Amino acid sequence: MAERASGETLLFLTDEQLRKGIEAMFFAYRGFTADPDRILQGMDYGRAHHRAVHFIHRSQGTTVSNLLAILGVTKQSLNRVLRTLIDDGLVRSEKGRKDARERHLYLTAKGAELERALSDAQRARMRAAYRAAGPAAVAGFRQVLEAMMDPEMRLAYNRLKEGGA
Amino acid sequence: MAERASGETLLFLTDEQLRKGIEAMFFAYRGFTADPDRILQGMDYGRAHHRAVHFIHRSQGTTVSNLLAILGVTKQSLNRVLRTLIDDGLVRSEKGRKDARERHLYLTAKGAELERALSDAQRARMRAAYRAAGPAAVAGFRQVLEAMMDPEMRLAYNRLKEGGA
DNA sequence: GAATTTACGTCAGCCTTGTTGACATTCCAA
DNA sequence: TTGGAATGTCAACAAGGCTGACGTAAATTC
Numbered sequence: 001m002a003e004r005a006s007g008e009t010l011l012f013l014t015d016e017q018l019r020k021g022i023e024a025m026f027f028a029y030r031g032f033t034a035d036p037d038r039i040l041q042g043m044d045y046g047r048a049h050h051r052a053v054h055f056i057h058r059s060q061g062t063t064v065s066n067l068l069a070i071l072g073v074t075k076q077s078l079n080r081v082l083r084t085l086i087d088d089g090l091v092r093s094e095k096g097r098k099d100a101r102e103r104h105l106y107l108t109a110k111g112a113e114l115e116r117a118l119s120d121a122q123r124a125r126m127r128a129a130y131r132a133a134g135p136a137a138v139a140g141f142r143q144v145l146e147a148m149m150d151p152e153m154r155l156a157y158n159r160l161k162e163g164g165a
Numbered sequence: 166m167a168e169r170a171s172g173e174t175l176l177f178l179t180d181e182q183l184r185k186g187i188e189a190m191f192f193a194y195r196g197f198t199a200d201p202d203r204i205l206q207g208m209d210y211g212r213a214h215h216r217a218v219h220f221i222h223r224s225q226g227t228t229v230s231n232l233l234a235i236l237g238v239t240k241q242s243l244n245r246v247l248r249t250l251i252d253d254g255l256v257r258s259e260k261g262r263k264d265a266r267e268r269h270l271y272l273t274a275k276g277a278e279l280e281r282a283l284s285d286a287q288r289a290r291m292r293a294a295y296r297a298a299g300p301a302a303v304a305g306f307r308q309v310l311e312a313m314m315d316p317e318m319r320l321a322y323n324r325l326k327e328g329g330a
Numbered sequence: 331g332a333a334t335t336t337a338c339g340t341c342a343g344c345c346t347t348g349t350t351g352a353c354a355t356t357c358c359a360a
Numbered sequence: 361t362t363g364g365a366a367t368g369t370c371a372a373c374a375a376g377g378c379t380g381a382c383g384t385a386a387a388t389t390c
Contacts, residue, residue, distance in 0.1 A: 018295070074378065100387085131178070335386100353370085356368105
């Protein structure tokens with residue numbers, strides 16, 4: 001607790017400590033997805049739809065290939081999800097003006113409504129966890145998570161962070 | 166940064182801050198699973214096998230129903246995974262002595278070998294992240310994750326923590 | 331202007347991992 | 361002895377990944 005946080009000192013990390021962290025990630029991620037999953041079940045949508053809706057909301061007008069890079073799935077997989085969202089009127093797809101090959105994606109009012117329901121639920125849990133742990137813990141939480149990402153994902157993450165409204 | 170960590174003060178948490186946390190979880194979890202996934206691909210196993218092997222290693226001699234509770238899947242789903250692991254000689258299943266309905270699960274030498282390969286990879290990433298972030302951040306990381314779990318999962322997590330070698 | 335590349339959509343088929351429902355067995359406990 | 365718990369297993373299905381192949385339109389390059 002009283003040590004330097006700047007990582008110059010090589011920490012002694014036992015396998016035990018690391019294993020606890022691994023299991024914490026596992027169980028916490030379950031909680032992290034539980035509330036949106038509950039909302040989605042019963043609708044014809046799943047976690048994949050949630051992810052698409054989240055990132056389209058985040059970056060209105062983003063292109064398909066950009067979304068592909070962020071989500072890290074194949075275009076066939078994304079397309080299946082996107083098609084249902086478009087057919088159901090949650091997402092609008094627009095030909096690019098500058099480059100007409102690109103499709104720009106937007107949430108419709110209906111899509112924004114679902115996004116709000118999902119993110120409200122997820123934020124509520126995150127808020128409760130943040131409050132329970134306190135601001136210093138939150139800072140550490142974010143630091144460790146960022147350090148755990150693959151470099152490309154860290155880039156994507158930071159691009160999103162900046163772009164934030 | 167200079168505030169109390171004990172949660173008495175109600176924090177002001179913007180949707181922006183919370184969203185960043187949500188996205189950090191998403192991208193970090195991808196990194197978290199990436200290395201074991203890479204090892205598993207090519208073998209006949211997947212992430213579900215990893216989880217089973219991990220928790221059997223963790224609690225040698227655990228029963229099927231205990232594993233079921235920890236993993237949060239149906240017995241049919243777990244059984245499929247378990248059967249291949251047993252058939253391939255990675256896991257040994259033993260009738261209980263006290264209660265012969267129960268099956269106690271153990272890793273064989275071969276199973277322990279796979280477990281080691283997987284957890285070495287996962288620990289390496291976790292270790293790097295912990296070192297990069299520093300000990301104070303690590304404490305916060307764990308606090309927030311624990312606060313994010315569902316209560317039953319937190320119980321399971323804590324039971325495992327105590328049981329640790 | 332022709333050839334190539336890029337962005338996207340789509341069809342078909344496969345795999346893993348989750349689900350529900352039904353049923354059999356074994357065995358503990360009241 | 362009888363009900364319920366712990367387990368195994370069969371069948372069927374769905375979500376959401378994947379690969380491979382093909383088509384089209386538009387941009388870019390030669």
